[in-house]
Amino acid sequence: MTSVRELLQELEQEAPATRRVLARVPGDRLDWRPHERSMSMGQLANHLAQIPLGIISASLQPSFDPGALPPPVPPAGIDALLATFDEGMEYARATLGTMPDADLDIPWKVMRGEKVLFAMPRGAVLRTILLNHSYHHRGQLTVYLRLNGISLPSVYGPTADEPPFGM
Numbered sequence: 070m071t072s073v074r075e076l077l078q079e080l081e082q083e084a085p086a087t088r089r090v091l092a093r094v095p096g097d098r099l100d101w102r103p104h105e106r107s108m109s110m111g112q113l114a115n116h117l118a119q120i121p122l123g124i125i126s127a128s129l130q131p132s133f134d135p136g137a138l139p140p141p142v143p144p145a146g147i148d149a150l151l152a153t154f155d156e157g158m159e160y161a162r163a164t165l166g167t168m169p170d171a172d173l174d175i176p177w178k179v180m181r182g183e184k185v186l187f188a189m190p191r192g193a194v195l196r197t198i199l200l201n202h203s204y205h206h207r208g209q210l211t212v213y214l215r216l217n218g219i220s221l222p223s224v225y226g227p228t229a230d231e232p233p234f235g236m
Contacts, residue, residue: 073173076195077165080121083200084158087207089222091118091154092147093214099143103216110213111143111150117206118150121157124199125164128191132178165195 091114099111108116127133144150173192178185189197211221220230 071173071192071196072170073165073168074170076192076200077162079200080158080161080165083204086222086224087117087203088151088154090207090210090214090224091150093219093222094147094150094210095217095219096147098217101213101217103213108141109143110210110217112141113206113210113213114150115144115153116141117203117210118144118154119157120199120203120206121154121161123157124194124202125161128177128194128199129164131176132180132185134180134182136181 094110094114099114100109102109107113144153173190173195175191176188177191177194178188180186207224211224214221221228223231
């Protein structure tokens with residue numbers, strides 16, 4: 070079983086790459102979307118920036134109803150976007166830093182009104198919805214950036230635009 074320390078360590082390891090991708094979002098293209106049914110670049114970037122705070126705080130409740138969320142909105146600007154992510158990471162550090170491993174076994178549910186859509190332990194929520202979900206959206210955002218001619222930062226290795234680790 071994964072420990073809280075391991076989850077926090079992975080979140081910390083991935084945070085700089087996520088922040089680099091968020092920092093590349095062009096402020097003049099927040100309304101751009103690749104398809105009419107897609108989130109705009111600003112909405113997607115803001116969603117990604119909100120994941121640490123949003124998912125951890127939701128996981129502390131016994132259940133969560135995504136239908137109760139307001140529709141996604143673009144950030145007020147790139148500085149606000151990065152501040153949202155940084156504040157979420159501070160919340161994640163503070164919250165996970167004091168969470169005992171036993172809390173990872175607490176049951177958690179996703180609801181639609183009174184109907185349970187699925188249930189899992191809190192540890193699975195943090196692994197799949199906090200971590201994996203953010204990797205999914207970070208990758209999605211890199212495609213948005215590429216389609217707009219924005220150079221991509223290194224995430225796990227070199228991109229066509231820059232080598233990894235500033236080499």
